[in-house]
Amino acid sequence: MRTSIATVCLSGALVQKMYAAAEAGFSAIEIFEPDLISAPQSPEEIRALADRLGLSLDLYQPFRDAEGVDEETFATVLHRAEAKFALMRRLGIETMLVCSNVATATIDDDEVSARQLRRLGDLAATYGVKLAYEALAWGRFVDDYRRSWRIVELADHAAVGICLDSFHILSRGHGPKQIEEIPAEKIFFLQLADAPALRMDVLSWSRHHRLFPGEGSFDLPAFLGHVLRAGYDGPLSLEVFNDTFRQTDPVRTARQAQRSLRWLADRTADLLGEETGRSAPLPRLPEVAAPEAFDFVEIKAPDTSGVEVLLEQMGFAFGGRHRSKQVRLWTWGEARIVCNDVPSASPEPHIAAVGFDVADSDAAAERAARLMAPPVHRRTYAGEQALRAFASPDGTEVFLSRAADWIAEFDGGVSSADEHSARIDHVNLVQPWHSFDEAVLFYTSVLSLAPQPAQEVAGPSGLVRSQVMSSPAGGVRLPLNLLPNGQQGRAQHVAIVCDDIVGVVTAARGRGLRPLEVPGNYYADLAARFDLPDDLIDTLRDLDLLYDRDADGEYLHCYTETVGEVFFELVERRERYAGYGAGNAPVRLVSQAG
Amino acid sequence: MRTSIATVCLSGALVQKMYAAAEAGFSAIEIFEPDLISAPQSPEEIRALADRLGLSLDLYQPFRDAEGVDEETFATVLHRAEAKFALMRRLGIETMLVCSNVATATIDDDEVSARQLRRLGDLAATYGVKLAYEALAWGRFVDDYRRSWRIVELADHAAVGICLDSFHILSRGHGPKQIEEIPAEKIFFLQLADAPALRMDVLSWSRHHRLFPGEGSFDLPAFLGHVLRAGYDGPLSLEVFNDTFRQTDPVRTARQAQRSLRWLADRTADLLGEETGRSAPLPRLPEVAAPEAFDFVEIKAPDTSGVEVLLEQMGFAFGGRHRSKQVRLWTWGEARIVCNDVPSASPEPHIAAVGFDVADSDAAAERAARLMAPPVHRRTYAGEQALRAFASPDGTEVFLSRAADWIAEFDGGVSSADEHSARIDHVNLVQPWHSFDEAVLFYTSVLSLAPQPAQEVAGPSGLVRSQVMSSPAGGVRLPLNLLPNGQQGRAQHVAIVCDDIVGVVTAARGRGLRPLEVPGNYYADLAARFDLPDDLIDTLRDLDLLYDRDADGEYLHCYTETVGEVFFELVERRERYAGYGAGNAPVRLVSQAG
The missing domain is CATH 3.20.20.150 (Divalent-metal-dependent TIM barrel enzymes)
Structure with missing residues (x-):
């Protein structure tokens, strides 16, 4: 046709x-x-x-x-x-x-x-x-x-x-x-x-x-x-x-x-498909299952050392230096962050690429190319893995990759001493207003992620629209945020999920991490809203942890300071809580603006 | 209260x-x-x-x-x-x-x-x-x-x-x-x-x-x-x-x-008011009738000579030089344009002020002050009229003035030789998105103008929302335009109404005016839409005039080129046509973008 x-x-x-x-x-x-x-x-x-x-x-x-x-x-x-x-x-x-x-x-x-x-x-x-x-x-x-x-x-x-x-x-x-x-x-x-x-x-x-x-x-x-x-x-x-x-x-x-x-x-x-004799209206694309895990996040800037300080404080361990590029790997359980020190369009540390763990990267790359995703070319050297990458609508590069294929290119790393295993829970990408819907279609068609119902949260300088793209089993969650009219701020974040946030944050504070401050009025309201034991509220207050609960479970989380255009979130999900603590976003936004 | x-x-x-x-x-x-x-x-x-x-x-x-x-x-x-x-x-x-x-x-x-x-x-x-x-x-x-x-x-x-x-x-x-x-x-x-x-x-x-x-x-x-x-x-x-x-x-x-x-x-x-014994909920403001005429429009830039060329071509006559400032007056019938050569925030000619002819400028100024309109101060000299002025939400200055009070400050003018009397029909002000509603309230409350139903017109790079503020008898019409999201263009215009646009534009072309070009496809469509005599269509085409008709009358109009951030429109209103030729706006916008 x-x-x-x-x-x-x-x-x-x-x-x-x-x-x-x-x-x-x-x-x-x-x-x-x-x-x-x-x-x-x-x-x-x-x-x-x-x-x-x-x-x-x-x-x-x-x-x-x-x-x-x-x-x-x-x-x-x-x-x-x-x-x-x-x-x-x-x-x-x-x-x-x-x-x-x-x-x-x-x-x-x-x-x-x-x-x-x-x-x-x-x-x-x-x-x-x-x-x-x-x-x-x-x-x-x-x-x-x-x-x-x-x-x-x-x-x-x-x-x-x-x-x-x-x-x-x-x-x-x-x-x-x-x-x-x-x-x-x-x-x-x-x-x-x-x-x-x-x-x-x-x-x-x-x-x-x-x-x-x-x-x-x-x-x-x-x-x-x-x-x-x-x-x-x-x-x-x-x-x-x-x-x-x-x-x-x-x-x-x-x-x-x-x-x-x-x-x-x-x-x-x-x-x-079931109806015999009917041909497809347009030539078929290669079928690709949605990725169920993040492979890595790359942070780029002329100097990413401020980000590395945060990573180390949170519990990441140095995972080695790339054998031919100014790139350092940090790992914590299944979470991998790559810091790339190069001159770049933005002088501040920012999320430059997100790697998705796909089962068949050849098929996924062919599908992306057929869908007119603009290819990204990175220099590789003999013996290095040529990764498949495409530019998403906001310019963030999307890699179709598996750590097993490229991790050997990094030398000199140590393994994390921290006993709390972790992985990337979600990556929050701020979208310019003119590419928001395009991004929804891009992740739907190229990566087979599914859009979840959109939400709006009120910040001190306007409403932020948030639309999560996720994989069927929830292993990949990609909240796309749309800033209010005319605002250019691009603070994006990577959330790391762990199984004991109280222990993780206590240890991280010992290493110097200062989570974003949460006002005392927040904990008074928490006590009014939920029937929580006083000692839990005290712990949350002491560690500047935020809290949410729904019918499916609980969510405890906190935020680091922002370095350049990036900050991190530490989260613990209890039972089957599937949200992102949206009700706490106004507190975070005011505190960050503060 | x-x-x-x-x-x-x-x-x-x-x-x-x-x-x-x-x-x-x-x-x-x-x-x-x-x-x-x-x-x-x-x-x-x-x-x-x-x-x-x-x-x-x-x-x-x-x-x-x-x-x-x-x-x-x-x-x-x-x-x-x-x-x-x-x-x-x-x-x-x-x-x-x-x-x-x-x-x-x-x-x-x-x-x-x-x-x-x-x-x-x-x-x-x-x-x-x-x-x-x-x-x-x-x-x-x-x-x-x-x-x-x-x-x-x-x-x-x-x-x-x-x-x-x-x-x-x-x-x-x-x-x-x-x-x-x-x-x-x-x-x-x-x-x-x-x-x-x-x-x-x-x-x-x-x-x-x-x-x-x-x-x-x-x-x-x-x-x-x-x-x-x-x-x-x-x-x-x-x-x-x-x-x-x-x-x-x-x-x-x-x-x-x-x-x-x-x-x-x-x-x-x-x-x-009729109910005796009831006091007003807040202290009353001075009552001021809406202005029924524009007094003048001021165009400002380090060099406004390009605008003066257009004014002279259209039919304006030089009305004199201000006795103490780098300001020149141009007049045509009751239309007055003041060109002010001064360093200004915008280096391009732009509409800096609009004067409204109010019956009682003292009362109007007091009302504006009570409504927290920010006053504007301009230097005056001994013997000159101290005009009352306020900044409107988009920064355009609003003067409450009458030509009779200030025109004597201009020397050396000649009177227009053109027999077609003219006046300012409307002044179109482009509003930044964040002050659009504020502007509606400003003109409603300060000048007692009334908002007309809003319209939207499609341009080549987005929808333009237009809301006309007007006086009861229609002597003052102020279309406020809201540009699409993120667009900064500020082309504003002054429309001059005359009683014989064919004669006016023929004479103006003789003086070198080149109205904005209208595509031939427009006239073919006009012939399909309206039952117009062929010779009228030929005249319109020859002069690049646009045409509109509704149940109340007809509208013939054309546009000059844009100088800096300003252009002019020449219009003739036949019978009781009260619109602005909104249906022709896409043609103008494409032609201006072209």
């Missing part, structure tokens, strides 16, 4: 949008009318450019307020439509999107709408144009695809078919199963969009908050499954617009869009 | 919030519990600081999930409450806000809730504490103030009263009139918040989009009128939080909050 994208998804002028779509490997585009009207190029120039770029012009959209009107109004519709049909002939576009009437409909009668679409179809046919009729979720009378299909059936005209848009159907909660009853040859076009679960009016939801498939909460694999079962084999086209895509680099957005379609096609093929 | 503000309205740590509230002239605050818990200061320190700042601590909030629960849960409620009552005694706070139960209520029975509030009241009384019970708009069972009042009546306890919050009442569309039936002594507290008209779930609306009175769409003067008629004379307290206030300077937000209460008190006093 062809992949296609609506020009309204991309920022910039029409010509820039076309270059971006071609660059990302799309074979077709939908032309959004205002993009053409604003373009200085003639329709013939646009057509010729599309030819050269190998882009098919698959749809002209939208044509509004066409049917359900009185005869006098319909005469103006025909006048308007004929000018557009002539324009489409110049552009070489065959199909026009006709939306259900929002503004001028006065007649709520399927027969009238069908008759008017038939007359429009007659006119369209003389220009070689076909009409794809779409029920908008906020159409005046027609707002359900089952009704638009009934009208198309009644119109009974070769030039009149239906357009299906996942947003308009799923946002209204309309079941997509009946799509299978529509004959394939009458499904003239398919538009795909995801969206977050929001409770707001559907028009604003549509205009501001659509997302690419895999970034939101719609079940698009199931939706596309129904469309494919109907026999549709036209383009898979994305019509997604939101406040972010309108203002980000169109080349980057187009790649993100293409990644989304590849992921969606695969998930849909999984679903349809 | 006292003015009060909830600490949750302001950004920063608790102590910063307290300083900001005091600085803006508030006499009281509500302590939001998480602010206290995060504060390193002891309750005694907070109490002593409040004393020194002259702030009364009027409310401790919120206490959640108190009633409608089973006996076992209620035992934990009493445990939690007693710790908070003890804390309130240390803080010296008498009143606690008790919200209707959201999370743990299982018993939907007024008698049970009342009995539990009565028992909580018994315990509170032993600590000298009173409970103000509030129906949250999303309460599990109690979500209407009429029901919370019934429960308070049933509780029949001296320490149990009601808290009224305008958001929780008006967001649900509950009529506020029955407030008048509640005895004044049982209204323990009043919280005021405005909000924009949005259709979304009320919890998100409340958490992200509350506004100060006068910035949104609630009828708060009517609401407060009902509360005052009930006899309430406690504090007027603001509980407003939104994504913007959480991250802007708390001193600035607190002043904005105080301005909002002054405006609200005045509007409410107007409403109650």
Whole structure:
């Protein structure tokens, strides 16, 4: 099947949008009318450019307020439509999107709408144009695809078919199963969009908050499954617009869009796999299981010694020096932190890379490459392991690696004297606002992590949105944080889980660690909220430990000071507590701002 | 009456919030519990600081999930409450806000809730504490103030009263009139918040989009009128939080909050004016009618000659040089533009000031000062008019002036030879995201302009939100534009209205004006949309004029190139067209970006 994208998804002028779509490997585009009207190029120039770029012009959209009107109004519709049909002939576009009437409909009668679409179809046919009729979720009378299909059936005209848009159907909660009853040859076009679960009016939801498939909460694999079962084999086209895509680099957005379609096609093929004789809508990607452990975290700066002091105080042991690079390894149980002293874009210590322990790094790397993850090249020397790495949307490098393959490159380490075994519990990455949704799709599609429900926590200078990406068994947890509008701070952190935080922190304090101070008022509130023994509260207060409890268990944690752009968290999880102490975040944020 | 503000309205740590509230002239605050818990200061320190700042601590909030629960849960409620009552005694706070139960209520029975509030009241009384019970708009069972009042009546306890919050009442569309039936002594507290008209779930609306009175769409003067008629004379307290206030300077937000209460008190006093014997809730401000004309626009830069070229090409005549400053006046009919060549913060020509023609500048200046508008001082010389000026939230200076008072300071001007009389139609000011709502309140309260419904237009790099502030007869129109997230561009413009744009632009082109180019595709679309004579379309195309039409009339307009941060628009309004050609904005934005 062809992949296609609506020009309204991309920022910039029409010509820039076309270059971006071609660059990302799309074979077709939908032309959004205002993009053409604003373009200085003639329709013939646009057509010729599309030819050269190998882009098919698959749809002209939208044509509004066409049917359900009185005869006098319909005469103006025909006048308007004929000018557009002539324009489409110049552009070489065959199909026009006709939306259900929002503004001028006065007649709520399927027969009238069908008759008017038939007359429009007659006119369209003389220009070689076909009409794809779409029920908008906020159409005046027609707002359900089952009704638009009934009208198309009644119109009974070769030039009149239906357009299906996942947003308009799923946002209204309309079941997509009946799509299978529509004959394939009458499904003239398919538009795909995801969206977050929001409770707001559907028009604003549509205009501001659509997302690419895999970034939101719609079940698009199931939706596309129904469309494919109907026999549709036209383009898979994305019509997604939101406040972010309108203002980000169109080349980057187009790649993100293409990644989304590849992921969606695969998930849909999984679903349809049982049905014999049906081929996948797009070539399959290599299957890769989600990683169940962090392999390492790399911290980079011209000077990372401040971080090494913290590591040693917490309980890490020096794990050796790399045999050919200015890189030192620190280990504590299964937790590995690599400190890399090199000139770098940011002069402050920061999380530069996260290694994920994947079972088959060749397959995982091929999958990432097919999903257009930008490869990262690091110099290797003879005899060293060439690690597979890709840049995530925020620039953090993602390695597909296993310690067993590279740890021998480090010499001179000692093993940790600390008896409390530890591992990396979660790595918190702060995302710039324009790549937050892209990051969700990246980790979903490339690493097969699953997004957990998003949370918001109030800090002293704004709300922080947090979305955790995690592996099925919880071995990998990656909270992605979105800072408030306009804030650039990038403090990220690595959380180390241990089995006796009281012992660990007591020993760490002995080595000089000073956890972030927690105000006395916090412990007074803790005593009011939970029925905790006084001596536990005293211990928590003495060690500046924070506490949370839910139905599944308990969470004890504390934070180190921040060095450059990095700090650490020490955590102990009791029973099956699966959260992150979100309720304590305001206390941490105020204390860090303090 | 006292003015009060909830600490949750302001950004920063608790102590910063307290300083900001005091600085803006508030006499009281509500302590939001998480602010206290995060504060390193002891309750005694907070109490002593409040004393020194002259702030009364009027409310401790919120206490959640108190009633409608089973006996076992209620035992934990009493445990939690007693710790908070003890804390309130240390803080010296008498009143606690008790919200209707959201999370743990299982018993939907007024008698049970009342009995539990009565028992909580018994315990509170032993600590000298009173409970103000509030129906949250999303309460599990109690979500209407009429029901919370019934429960308070049933509780029949001296320490149990009601808290009224305008958001929780008006967001649900509950009529506020029955407030008048509640005895004044049982209204323990009043919280005021405005909000924009949005259709979304009320919890998100409340958490992200509350506004100060006068910035949104609630009828708060009517609401407060009902509360005052009930006899309430406690504090007027603001509980407003939104994504913007959480991250802007708390001193600035607190002043904005105080301005909002002054405006609200005045509007409410107007409403109650007929009722004899009732005094205004806060001292009255001087009444000032909205200006019905622009007096002048000032453009400032080290070198404004590029702007002067445009002015002369459009049809302005040189109106003289200021007798003591590097300032030149340009006039065209009633339109006056002042070019001021001085070193300035921005090196590019920009709109530095807007003069409004007010009937009584003394009264207007006093009103602005009472509303905490920051005064602007400009050097004047003997014999020159000392103009009254204030800084608006985006930094543009607002002058309260009349040309007759200052025009004699300019010498050597000529009068315009152009027979087409002109005046300033509108001045478009781009607002930084964090001061957009503040600007709406500023122009509403200080200049008595009225906000018109907001619009959004799509540009090539994002959506632009536009909100017009206008005078009753339309003589002053001030569109405030909000750029997309993260964009800093500040191109503002001045629109000049004339009565024959075809003649004006033809003559201007003869003088070398090159209006912004409009693509040919635009005119093809115009012909499809409107039934316009071919020769009109030809004229529009030849002159690069844009066109719009609505039920009230027609709008013809064009744009000059941008010089620094300023461009001009020439407009002709036919019949009663009152818009701004918003549909043409995408074409302008693409052309300007191109």
